[in-house]
Amino acid sequence: MPKGLYARALIIIIAPIVILQSVVAFVFMERHWQTVTRRLSAATVRDIAAITDLIETYPGEGNAANIVRIAAVRLGLVISIVPNETLPPAAPKPFFSLLDSALSNEISQQIGKPFWIDTVGKSNLVEVRIQLGDKVLRVLARRSQTYASNSEIFIFWMVGTSLVLLVIAIAFLRNQIRPIQQLADAAESFGKGRGMENFKPRGAREVRRAGATFIEMRDRIERQIETRTTMLAGVSHDLRTVLTRFRLQLALMRENDDVRAMKKDVDDMQRMLEGYLAFARGDVDEPTMSTEVAALLDEVAGNSRRLGHRVTSSFSGDPVVNLRPNEFKRCIMNLVTNACRHGDSVEIAGRHENGWLVVTIDDDGPGIAPGQREDVFRPFYRLDEARNLDESGTGLGLPIARDIARAHGGDVELAESPLGGLRAIVSIPA
Numbered sequence: 269m270p271k272g273l274y275a276r277a278l279i280i281i282i283a284p285i286v287i288l289q290s291v292v293a294f295v296f297m298e299r300h301w302q303t304v305t306r307r308l309s310a311a312t313v314r315d316i317a318a319i320t321d322l323i324e325t326y327p328g329e330g331n332a333a334n335i336v337r338i339a340a341v342r343l344g345l346v347i348s349i350v351p352n353e354t355l356p357p358a359a360p361k362p363f364f365s366l367l368d369s370a371l372s373n374e375i376s377q378q379i380g381k382p383f384w385i386d387t388v389g390k391s392n393l394v395e396v397r398i399q400l401g402d403k404v405l406r407v408l409a410r411r412s413q414t415y416a417s418n419s420e421i422f423i424f425w426m427v428g429t430s431l432v433l434l435v436i437a438i439a440f441l442r443n444q445i446r447p448i449q450q451l452a453d454a455a456e457s458f459g460k461g462r463g464m465e466n467f468k469p470r471g472a473r474e475v476r477r478a479g480a481t482f483i484e485m486r487d488r489i490e491r492q493i494e495t496r497t498t499m500l501a502g503v504s505h506d507l508r509t510v511l512t513r514f515r516l517q518l519a520l521m522r523e524n525d526d527v528r529a530m531k532k533d534v535d536d537m538q539r540m541l542e543g544y545l546a547f548a549r550g551d552v553d554e555p556t557m558s559t560e561v562a563a564l565l566d567e568v569a570g571n572s573r574r575l576g577h578r579v580t581s582s583f584s585g586d587p588v589v590n591l592r593p594n595e596f597k598r599c600i601m602n603l604v605t606n607a608c609r610h611g612d613s614v615e616i617a618g619r620h621e622n623g624w625l626v627v628t629i630d631d632d633g634p635g636i637a638p639g640q641r642e643d644v645f646r647p648f649y650r651l652d653e654a655r656n657l658d659e660s661g662t663g664l665g666l667p668i669a670r671d672i673a674r675a676h677g678g679d680v681e682l683a684e685s686p687l688g689g690l691r692a693i694v695s696i697p698a
Contacts, residue, residue: 274445281437285430293423305415306370312414313374315343316407320379320398323349323405339407346408353404355384355397367415371396447471451479458486459677504541511538555592561625562587565616568600577608585620589698591676596696599672600627602665603680603692607631611689625678625698633689641682645670669694 270276322335332349339345361368368387375383375396382399394414398405447470454467469479514534521527562583569581600616607614611631618627636644643649647667669692670680678696685691 273448274441277441277445278438281441282434285434289426289430292426296422305367306374309367309370309414310374310378312345312409313371313378315339315345316375316396316398316405317378319343319345319347319407320381320400320405323400344410344413348406349400349403350406351403355382355399355404358384359386359388367394367411371414444471444475447475447479451475451482454479455482456677507541508538511541556590557593558588559591559593559596560587561589561591561596561618561620561627564593564597565600565618565627568597568604569616571601572604572608572614575608577614578612579604579608579614579616581616581618583618583620587620589620589625591625591696591698592672595672595675599669599680599694600629602669603629603694606665607633607690607692610634611687613687615687620698623697625694625696627694629692629694630685630687631689632685632687635684635688635690636682644682645680 270279319335319339323332326335336347336349339347368385371385371387371394372383375385375398379398384397386395392411393408394411396407396409398407450467450470467479467483469476469483471479511534515531518527518531518534565581565583569579572579604614604616607629608631611633613632615630616627617630618625620626645666647664666680673680673694673696676696678694681693681695683691683693
């Protein structure tokens with residue numbers, strides 16, 4: 269079965285029509301067409317049999333002329349008696365001809381003499397020849413006398429009317445399916461953080477209700493995000509104020525080992541606070557825009573090289589992609605920073621093809637065991653062995669990177685790198 273609603277609805281409409289037409293056509297062909305054709309053929313052969321009996325009962329040219337006249341006037345048959353004639357060789361029978369089989373059966377049963385018939389072609393006449401001793405009776409009958417010719421008209425009108433009705437049904441069905449497709453597109457755009465300003469509930473009552481409910485849900489989510497952002501902004505302001513007082517008090521104290529240790533603790537607290545707030549906030553307010561991804565990757569690589577790391581970048585495909593540039597840059601920067609922390613050489617490769625933007629970050633570090641690659645995306649999770657992710661950090665670098673990718677409708681996955689270390693794969697629809 270097809271997966272799409274439009275295709276399934278078409279089948280729901282077309283299948284009953286096709287079945288109904290098939291049943292009606294079969295019943296008509298079996299009960300009406302064949303029966304009427306056989307009866308017409310039997311009546312025509314009955315007339316030919318009567319003429320044959322007259323010719324055999326009243327031989328002579330004078331009687332033959334009267335028989336020809338009676339056949340033309342009373343029976344609608346054009347006959348001729350050809351003396352010293354034999355039947356032509358039998359022509360190949362058509363693959364399917366109800367008239368040919370009906371006439372042959374009736375002539376064999378009612379007349380019982382050698383015969384030759386010609387029912388093939390588009391002629392309005394049917395020719396029958398009967399062997400009568402040393403002469404041949406040639407009969408020309410109208411096809412309508414022997415054949416129910418209105419069946420083609422019935423089938424033509426039935427099929428033609430059905431096609432017209434199907435075209436009308438498909439046109440109306442497309443208009444009914446379009447609001448559902450628009451609702452699905454709006455939900456997908458909202459899930460990827462894109463705008464949906466032109467969406468309005470349309471269509472049937474149930475579809476309008478679903479669209480209105482979706483708009484209400486979107487508004488509730490946006491209000492919740494706005495409330496959370498406002499709350500986090502207040503918390504951030506209050507905590508930064510306390511940390512600023514700590515810094516001022518430490519600056520007024522005489523420099524010694526204890527003061528330097530306390531300043532380091534305050535710096536760690538500031539860094540952890542920024543990480544927590546960034547993870548909770550998610551930077552969802554940034555709009556999507558056309559972004560030169562190749563230049564963005566070069567910028568990230570250049571920033572890492574200025575810090576003394578060996579980082580290269582490359583890109584293939586169309587470099588312009590609609591995304592939130594600052595968020596996406598932060599996602600790539602988190603992954604590159606993690607790779608630089610644990611590897612000596614880092615390679616960034618991006619490609620845009622088949623509707624997807626895929627960026628891979630490879631390093632030659634110790635890597636991560638396959639069983640722990642999903643665990644590192646849990647907030648505040650750290651590895652004690654092999655790779656100490658977000659060393660001197662909060663354990664939020666990879667979770668933030670994955671959240672940003674998923675906010676774009678994609679994901680971040682980890683795999684083994686060809687360089688021997690870890691490969692981070694960022695995939696987002698583009």
